[in-house]
Amino acid sequence: MAKTQGQKDRRANLIRATVAAVIEHGADVKLTEIAKKAGLTSGAVLYHYPDVQTLVLEANRAGTERFYDERMRTIAAIDDPVEKLVVTIRSGLPRDTDDDAVRLFCELGGAARRHPVYGSLLTSLYDRQVAMYQVILETGAARGDFALAQDSLTIGRNLVALEDAYGYRMMAGHPTIDHEVACELLLDYARLATGNPLSAKPTDPTSSPTDPEGPTDA
Numbered sequence: 223m224a225k226t227q228g229q230k231d232r233r234a235n236l237i238r239a240t241v242a243a244v245i246e247h248g249a250d251v252k253l254t255e256i257a258k259k260a261g262l263t264s265g266a267v268l269y270h271y272p273d274v275q276t277l278v279l280e281a282n283r284a285g286t287e288r289f290y291d292e293r294m295r296t297i298a299a300i301d302d303p304v305e306k307l308v309v310t311i312r313s314g315l316p317r318d319t320d321d322d323a324v325r326l327f328c329e330l331g332g333a334a335r336r337h338p339v340y341g342s343l344l345t346s347l348y349d350r351q352v353a354m355y356q357v358i359l360e361t362g363a364a365r366g367d368f369a370l371a372q373d374s375l376t377i378g379r380n381l382v383a384l385e386d387a388y389g390y391r392m393m394a395g396h397p398t399i400d401h402e403v404a405c406e407l408l409l410d411y412a413r414l415a416t417g418n419p420l421s422a423k424p425t426d427p428t429s430s431p432t433d434p435e436g437p438t439d440a
Contacts (some may be wrong), residue, residue, distance in 0.1 A: 229335040233270055236260050236382035240281045245325045249278070249333030249340065275339070282330060282343055285323040289314065297354075300305050303362030308420055310358060311408045314351070314385040316392045324389050351385075357387055362416065377415045384408050 239260035243251045246259075253274050257264045271277045293313050300306045315325040327344065334341030355378035362368035370377060388404035399407075413420050 226264075229270075236262075236267060236270055236277060237284055238282050240277045241284075241322050241326050244278060244281065244329050245322060249329050249337060251278070254411075255392075278330070279339070279343070280432060281326060282340070285326055286343070286347050288323055290347060290354065294354060299360070303358055303365060303367050304420060307355075307358050307362065307412060307416070308409070310355065311381065311385075311412060312405050314382070314405050315408070316389050317401060319392055319395055324393055328390060328393055348382055348386075351382045354378075355381050359416065362418070367416075367418060371415050371417065377412075380415070381408065381412065383412060 236256070240251070240256050243256045245261045247255050251274065253264050253267060256274065256277060257267045258268065261268060267277070267287055272282070293310060296313065297306045297310055300309060330337075330340040333342065352375065354376040357372060359368060359374040359377055363370050363374075385408065388407060391399045392401070392404060409420055412418075
């Protein structure tokens with residue numbers, strides 16, 4: 223059991239090192255750069271993962287866990303569609319400009335044309351988040367809480383695109399856009415799109431998902 227836990231800890235350390243190395247060196251990061259961040263030899267890294275791309279994909283999975291799976295688990299405990307929508311919006315943005323999971327996504331997105339697999343993974347995450355919003359929107363409409371200005375697919379796509387856009391602005395260090403400002407901007411659009419004031423107080427106003435630096439079992 224101790225050995226198994228030790229292996230998990232070493233893998234988690236490698237994922238954190240990979241995230242840090244990608245942020246510093248870009249998506250074309252080298253094995254030696256990851257090994258240096260992890261305080262290991264290249265051979266020791268390869269003992270756990272067969273190549274660099276596998277490590278990067280695993281780091282991406284940790285971010286996916288945060289922005290989809292963790293959000294789904296959080297809202298599953300909420301019945302009110304209004305509160306569910308507010309919590310989902312608040313949890314889809316970077317915590318701050320040092321949010322490594324989002325910085326990783328920015329790096330991988332920029333390299334998607336050179337590495338199509340990264341583009342495919344980010345597209346899949348986008349589509350899953352859109353579907354997540356669609357369920358909330360359609361449930362709220364069916365219950366009479368929302369009067370949707372457009373179809374749920376269009377609204378869902380716009381919400382996720384706004385998350386991405388404001389997240390990028392935050393990562394770029396925009397001086398007047400922080401987490402709370404970005405949340406309110408998204409909520410303003412959602413109010414127009416749903417015909418609801420969205421004034422419900424979320425159960426957990428911060429709704430902060432798990433630490434993105436290592437896998438939680440995206």
